[in-house]
Amino acid sequence: MKSTLAVVLSIATVVLIGIAWYQSGASEQHELRAAATPEQAVRLLLSQIRARDFDGAYARLANRADVDKDSFVHEFSGSHGSLLTYANLESYDVWGLHSGDEQAMVRAKLHYSTAVGPLDDIRDMKVEKHGDTWKVQWPVNPAPKLPPQVIPVNYLRWDVINRGAEDDWGVQNVDSPQVRILSMNAIQRPDSVVLVGEAVNEDSVPAYVNVGATLLDHDQRELAQESSFDNISHTLLPKQVTPYRIDFPDMRLERIKSVRMDVKALLVSASADPVIAVNQQKLETDPLGKKVLSGELLNESGEIVNIPHVIAAYYDSNGKVIWVSDGYVAQALLPEIPVPFAVDIPPDIAKNVHTYRVVVNHYDTHQA
Amino acid sequence: MSKTIPFLILVAAAWSARAADLHPPSEATAGNSISILTSGSGKATFYLIGPASVIKRQVQAGSDIAVDGDDLQNSGRYIAILCGSDGCGSSPFLVNPAAPNRLSLQVHPSRVPVASVNGISVVAFVFDNFHNLALRSPPVKFSILPKDEKPVSADRPVENGVAWVRLTSARKQGTTEIGAAIGHADEIRVVQQVAAEACNLRIHANRDKNGFLVETDPVRDCSGNPVPDGTVVSFTMSDAVGKTTVDVPIKRGVAKIAMPIKGRARISAASGVVTGNELEVGG
Numbered sequence: 001m002k003s004t005l006a007v008v009l010s011i012a013t014v015v016l017i018g019i020a021w022y023q024s025g026a027s028e029q030h031e032l033r034a035a036a037t038p039e040q041a042v043r044l045l046l047s048q049i050r051a052r053d054f055d056g057a058y059a060r061l062a063n064r065a066d067v068d069k070d071s072f073v074h075e076f077s078g079s080h081g082s083l084l085t086y087a088n089l090e091s092y093d094v095w096g097l098h099s100g101d102e103q104a105m106v107r108a109k110l111h112y113s114t115a116v117g118p119l120d121d122i123r124d125m126k127v128e129k130h131g132d133t134w135k136v137q138w139p140v141n142p143a144p145k146l147p148p149q150v151i152p153v154n155y156l157r158w159d160v161i162n163r164g165a166e167d168d169w170g171v172q173n174v175d176s177p178q179v180r181i182l183s184m185n186a187i188q189r190p191d192s193v194v195l196v197g198e199a200v201n202e203d204s205v206p207a208y209v210n211v212g213a214t215l216l217d218h219d220q221r222e223l224a225q226e227s228s229f230d231n232i233s234h235t236l237l238p239k240q241v242t243p244y245r246i247d248f249p250d251m252r253l254e255r256i257k258s259v260r261m262d263v264k265a266l267l268v269s270a271s272a273d274p275v276i277a278v279n280q281q282k283l284e285t286d287p288l289g290k291k292v293l294s295g296e297l298l299n300e301s302g303e304i305v306n307i308p309h310v311i312a313a314y315y316d317s318n319g320k321v322i323w324v325s326d327g328y329v330a331q332a333l334l335p336e337i338p339v340p341f342a343v344d345i346p347p348d349i350a351k352n353v354h355t356y357r358v359v360v361n362h363y364d365t366h367q368a
Numbered sequence: 369m370s371k372t373i374p375f376l377i378l379v380a381a382a383w384s385a386r387a388a389d390l391h392p393p394s395e396a397t398a399g400n401s402i403s404i405l406t407s408g409s410g411k412a413t414f415y416l417i418g419p420a421s422v423i424k425r426q427v428q429a430g431s432d433i434a435v436d437g438d439d440l441q442n443s444g445r446y447i448a449i450l451c452g453s454d455g456c457g458s459s460p461f462l463v464n465p466a467a468p469n470r471l472s473l474q475v476h477p478s479r480v481p482v483a484s485v486n487g488i489s490v491v492a493f494v495f496d497n498f499h500n501l502a503l504r505s506p507p508v509k510f511s512i513l514p515k516d517e518k519p520v521s522a523d524r525p526v527e528n529g530v531a532w533v534r535l536t537s538a539r540k541q542g543t544t545e546i547g548a549a550i551g552h553a554d555e556i557r558v559v560q561q562v563a564a565e566a567c568n569l570r571i572h573a574n575r576d577k578n579g580f581l582v583e584t585d586p587v588r589d590c591s592g593n594p595v596p597d598g599t600v601v602s603f604t605m606s607d608a609v610g611k612t613t614v615d616v617p618i619k620r621g622v623a624k625i626a627m628p629i630k631g632r633a634r635i636s637a638a639s640g641v642v643t644g645n646e647l648e649v650g651g
Contacts, residue, residue: 154619155598155617155619156597156598156617156619158598173478174478175476175477175478175479178477182641200640200641201640202640203479204479204560204562204563204596204598204599205479206598237598237599237600237615237617238596238598238599238600239565239566239599239600239601239639239640240600240602240615240640241602241640241641272597272598272617272619275614275615275616275617275625276614277612277613277614277625278612278613278614279609279610279612279628280609280610280611280612281610281611281612281613282609282610282611295610295611300614300625356611357602357604357613358613359613359615
């Protein structure tokens, strides 16, 4: 009886170790140690990156003599407090675009899990045959660097002195900023009701803004309550306009009689810096066939923006907001260095888009 | 609740018994001492039940009972009760607020656009030294003390302890002090009168080494006040490459941005809900 138990436990242990080994991607690496196809070469590279074996991945590049190792590592592990520094490569899909005897092009879709949710990245990789093995030819794009210089920044900064706890009842506080909802549009999506619109800070001081909404049924009872969460630019400078989006999952428009909007604004300390330009915006179809709004972000200040967050509002021909989409950018924004971005648009909405407007939210570690 | 019931019983007993008589003044002033005449003889217990306090004291019936001003700081209805060996007697009296000597001044909003008709609400709550709301009070003197201009003041009557006035903000931006005074109290609040919406927002563009430098004319409201620095002007440029948008805060009265432009481009600007002119450049 005792020996049977020992055998069962041993087998279970071996099985569990095997599962763990398989889950860690080691089996894949073992199988693909010698990449016999271009896809296998890319999978091997990505499996090593997923295991954070950057040395091993770098050693597998066909042109590692031309590729700076730190730059290669930073492409996947992030730098300057960017979103990728709070992310892990969870999985990837790999498929060939075209293949020859000596060269091939392989597309990889990388799925990261990040501190703010999933993030996808699509990369087209050139693969070359070296003897019997295929190796990835990593693009040699030396990261643009700004020459050492002083960038004078003298934008406004607002500080707030609030009423103290020991002050008398009669000592009034500084008023909250005046923020107004400019528009609201309720849209039925296949699995949800979405409220989109814009809000403006009408005041002469910065505001920390959040928009909430309560759906009421035909008997004026509350159906659901949600807020814009991160689908809004929370810190609004004077006269700045932000799009917002509020999602109500599993809701039907027919059930809703009215919507009660609630905009909350707090007086906060803020700076007018950094100014981020959104250049070369255009609606296009990405390599996977999805409709996207793409462009470039340019940080015009001298300070690094760690995690940029793009929020785009789309308008129909009547100027009505018909959709709001957002996306986090994996790279940090270094001064004067353009960084590309793209945010999705549902295809049924994309065909009605007449114009659009992009704002950039930013999260900086030194302000956290 | 457990303490209220014995008091009610005590008060009821006092009303019904009427054995020892008290003669307090029918009205007193908060913070002032009073003397209550009593009748009867022997040792008695004196109770004074006020709106926010109760005192109990052993006294000699038939002699005057001195009540210190400290025990009469809260205005309202008091009941004096005297219980002797032959029962209890009671008498109510009123304590009025003392002379107005404190103010709570509420001024809203703390920032107001210029030329807002009745845009500023000024409310003064009048109290005596003991925080009793002074229901009857002489008028409150409201003052406006603008910077670099002569102060203006006016009296407003107090109704139920409250006096108020609505003011129209000036046409010129800047801080102004709003004051209210009564007795020794003199409270001041600061209201910031800020420029209203931008008026006639105009942009112009000049070539620079990388494209165009697009700049607003000095941004002012319709009264001619410069819109405060930090106010955002949104520039939008469309050229052959795509569209560019930049939210630029006003600095030293103007907002400006360098835009690399390929081919012909249309540039426009907006601040909040105000839109400016449109430029066509390049070519």
